[in-house]
Amino acid sequence: MRPKTATLPPSSRLLIFPICLISLLLFFSSPVSSSGSSDLSPDFYVASCPNVELLVKNTVRTAVAFDATLPGKLLRLLFHDCMVEGCDASVLLQGSGTERSDPANKSLGGFEVVESAKRLLEILCPGAVSCADILVLAARDAVELTGGPSVRVPMGRRDGVVSSASHVRPNMVDTTFTLDEMLQLFSSKGLTLDDLVTLSGAHTIGSAHCSVFSERFRTGPNGSVTAVDASLDGSYAAELARQCSGGGGESTTVSNDPETSAAFDNQYYRNLLVGKGLFESDSALAGDRRTRGRVEALAGDQEGFFQGWADSFVRLAGVGVKTGGEGEIRRSCHETNR
Incomplete structure (x- = not known):
């Protein structure tokens, strides 16, 4: 029987601790170094964070086990991110006047899953993995976990520093569109x-x-x-x-x-x-x-x-991506480093 939400521990503990031990063992079995590539590639993190895909997938799987609505939310979250400013995690930024504050995005969900994966990765691969890549991987995994295909996605996106509510409506498909x-x-x-x-x-x-x-x-x-x-x-x-x-x-x-x-x-x-x-x-x-x-x-x-x-x-997932010296690698997905 699935536990009721009210009995769950805080989300950060729920999503991180069950997989930390395995993740640490996997992490320390591989060398860590920074990648200088500015192009998207499925192997972008092979040196800097070789187990990133497994770590994100474990986080998503653990979260979905307690909330079956998350796959649809994660997929929608990625779409709303990529259509505005490109796939740069700008939709994750909090604050007055951000994309996230626009009424069209008020019903979005899944933020806590991305944040939990980011916290884990900052412990194991500090400063290496962008929130933009985490969101793409989480959406990809959400599809696979509900019976869809496994997709090999290129990585190397950087996080945007611009997030404006005024950019949402002109770039978003409305359900009444022809x-x-x-x-x-x-x-x-x-x-x-x-x-x-x-x-x-x-x-x-x-x-x-x-x-x-x-x-x-x-x-x-x-x-x-x-x-x-x-x-x-x-x-x-x-x-x-x-x-x-x-x-x-x-x-x-x-x-x-x-x-x-x-x-x-x-x-x-x-x-x-x-x-x-x-x-x-x-x-x-x-x-x-x-x-x-x-x-x-x-x-x-x-x-x-x-x-x-x-x-x-x-x-x-390749729409408007930022690479190389563009954007940044956020320390936390809900705020910029600046």
């Missing part, structure tokens, strides 16, 4: 139409607040539910209305995928084909001839989705 609006934003980041369809598959895990999609259906005085747009299945709209009418208000959430919400799989695309895309932006993929064929292909080919995901995830 395909053209989404494509324009993705293209500005160097991502393709195929990347858009494939990365939208992230909605196979995670959840959303009812307020984000409640305008897609209307509830009558007699309790009847009518889908406002034709792309939403009527029975699905009724089920969403039922789940959102529990009195939870803004805190009520619904799974993005009504069928296999805990598994990273291609069910998301099958949902789209029967009118069960939670957001208008989801439904737009199945309703436009430019993307309909790709949705159909991925709905029938999970292995193809996994292969495409690996490629698109690496491209997403």
Whole structure:
């Protein structure tokens, strides 16, 4: 039986101590030196922190064992980071006027997992591993831990020192966006139409607040539910209305995928084909001839989705990265060193 959250020890102890002994043994079995490479590479930390991937994965695995909602949160956290200022961990910075303070980012989660991994790495590999790389690895591991593919990602990102709330809205996909609006934003980041369809598959895990999609259906005085747009299945709209009418208000959430919400799989695309895309932006993929064929292909080919995901995830994680002398390696992920 999973322990209740209220019985858990503080998060920093929970995530770090169960793996510290193993991590220390692994760490001291390998030499430590700084890397002078300014290019992203899967082997970037081979000398400076050779066990970084194992350390991050153990941290994520331990956290997910106590909170099954974290995989979706970590994946969303990475997307919100990379689309604004690039993949530089700027979304992790706290303070007035930062990206994290913008209302669009108020519902983000998973920060404590990245911070816990950073604290551990600062003990074992001080000043070596960026928060930006930790976030990419944590999101990658979140997918694998929920049944998705294992992706080999290049590393060597540095942390940004700029984080502005005013930069969030112009660079973030809204759930009401049309395909053209989404494509324009993705293209500005160097991502393709195929990347858009494939990365939208992230909605196979995670959840959303009812307020984000409640305008897609209307509830009558007699309790009847009518889908406002034709792309939403009527029975699905009724089920969403039922789940959102529990009195939870803004805190009520619904799974993005009504069928296999805990598994990273291609069910998301099958949902789209029967009118069960939670957001208008989801439904737009199945309703436009430019993307309909790709949705159909991925709905029938999970292995193809996994292969495409690996490629698109690496491209997403490469958006606007800072390397070499750019940015810094933060000592703590929620604040700059300056």
